[in-house]
Amino acid sequence: MEARFAEPSVLILASLSSGPKHGYALIKDIEEMAGARLGPGTLYGALTRLERGGLVEALPAQDRRRPYRITPAGAAAARAYLEHVQRVAVVGLKRLEAYS
Amino acid sequence: MKWLIRLYPARWRERYGGELEQLVRDLRPSRSTAGIALDLVKGAFDVHVQQGIGLQVGDRKAIKRGMVIAGAVWLGLSAEIFVVNVVLPSQSDDELLSVLASYLCIFAALFLTGLLAAPADASLKGHLLAGLVAGSMIGALTAATFAVVDNVWLDIVALQQSKIEGFAQSGAGSMREFINKGLVGLAVFLTVGLGVGGAILSWAGGVVGRHGRLTGTTVASTST
Numbered sequence: 515m516e517a518r519f520a521e522p523s524v525l526i527l528a529s530l531s532s533g534p535k536h537g538y539a540l541i542k543d544i545e546e547m548a549g550a551r552l553g554p555g556t557l558y559g560a561l562t563r564l565e566r567g568g569l570v571e572a573l574p575a576q577d578r579r580r581p582y583r584i585t586p587a588g589a590a591a592a593r594a595y596l597e598h599v600q601r602v603a604v605v606g607l608k609r610l611e612a613y614s
Numbered sequence: 615m616k617w618l619i620r621l622y623p624a625r626w627r628e629r630y631g632g633e634l635e636q637l638v639r640d641l642r643p644s645r646s647t648a649g650i651a652l653d654l655v656k657g658a659f660d661v662h663v664q665q666g667i668g669l670q671v672g673d674r675k676a677i678k679r680g681m682v683i684a685g686a687v688w689l690g691l692s693a694e695i696f697v698v699n700v701v702l703p704s705q706s707d708d709e710l711l712s713v714l715a716s717y718l719c720i721f722a723a724l725f726l727t728g729l730l731a732a733p734a735d736a737s738l739k740g741h742l743l744a745g746l747v748a749g750s751m752i753g754a755l756t757a758a759t760f761a762v763v764d765n766v767w768l769d770i771v772a773l774q775q776s777k778i779e780g781f782a783q784s785g786a787g788s789m790r791e792f793i794n795k796g797l798v799g800l801a802v803f804l805t806v807g808l809g810v811g812g813a814i815l816s817w818a819g820g821v822v823g824r825h826g827r828l829t830g831t832t833v834a835s836t837s838t
């Protein structure tokens with residue numbers, strides 16, 4: 515069974531935590547970081563949602579490539595989500611150890 | 615690929631279209647065209663859903679009202695289907711009147727959907743969508759009711775003359791198989807047919823509703 519790693523929004527926020535990136539740089543970084551190949555439609559669907567929610571903000575465009583930056587609210591949301599996932603992972607792995 | 619970006623809402627394209635086009639250009643050498651195309655279609659659908667398919671408040675209200683009407687009509691039809699097929703089953707084919715009455719009720723309900731959409735200030739798109747959703751809902755749910763009734767009470771339904779004759783000519787292996795094959799066609803016919811009919815009737819109801827409002831306003835202003 516192939517597990518879905520995480521939803522695109524979390525991957526985008528995690529990627530932007532290391533600095534502003536435009537669409538192509540985001541896709542490449544996420545591929546390297548999580549092994550997930552996001553498509554352009556998926557990326558921009560998630561970016562629209564994140565920008566509307568105030569979790570990322572657009573910077574001035576360079577040519578036709580516009581970089582995005584994570585906001586303090588975005589960083590807090592990503593941290594809260596990832597800490598929750600981490601807690602679940604720790605407990606889950608402990609239980610799996612006992613199971614095997 | 616540019617034409618696929620046109621699937622996105624116009625206002626969204628103004629803001630993100632250029633960037634997305636550039637990203638597609640950057641990705642083309644390393645990704646399959648089909649994969650990118652599929653993802654763009656998925657993304658366009660996602661953005662439309664995020665923006666409520668460009669619907670105004672009045673349109674959404676009209677669609678919700680249409681869904682409530684469709685639910686009520688379906689409950690009534692289900693009761694009628696249950697009574698006619700299970701409680702008081704008739705082995706002869708004299709159901710013409712009840713079928714005609716059912717269709718008239720459905721058409722009236724779809725017309726009412728448009729009529730009620732007018733006071734909600736729904737746009738033309740809102741009227742059409744409200745009728746489409748209500749009609750498709752009635753069609754799909756009614757087909758589901760037939761599927762339940764025909765399969766659960768097969769021993770009663772199978773005694774209908776039309777079913778016996780149809781089964782004899784069908785070459786199907788069993789009465790259940792014959793009935794279920796027919797139900798697939800019925801489901802498609804009812805869902806698509808009532809969806810399209812619903813859009814037209816709702817539009818007509820909207821025209822009458824708006825005309826009534828205008829006449830009412832004119833009468834009110836001349837009498838004051």
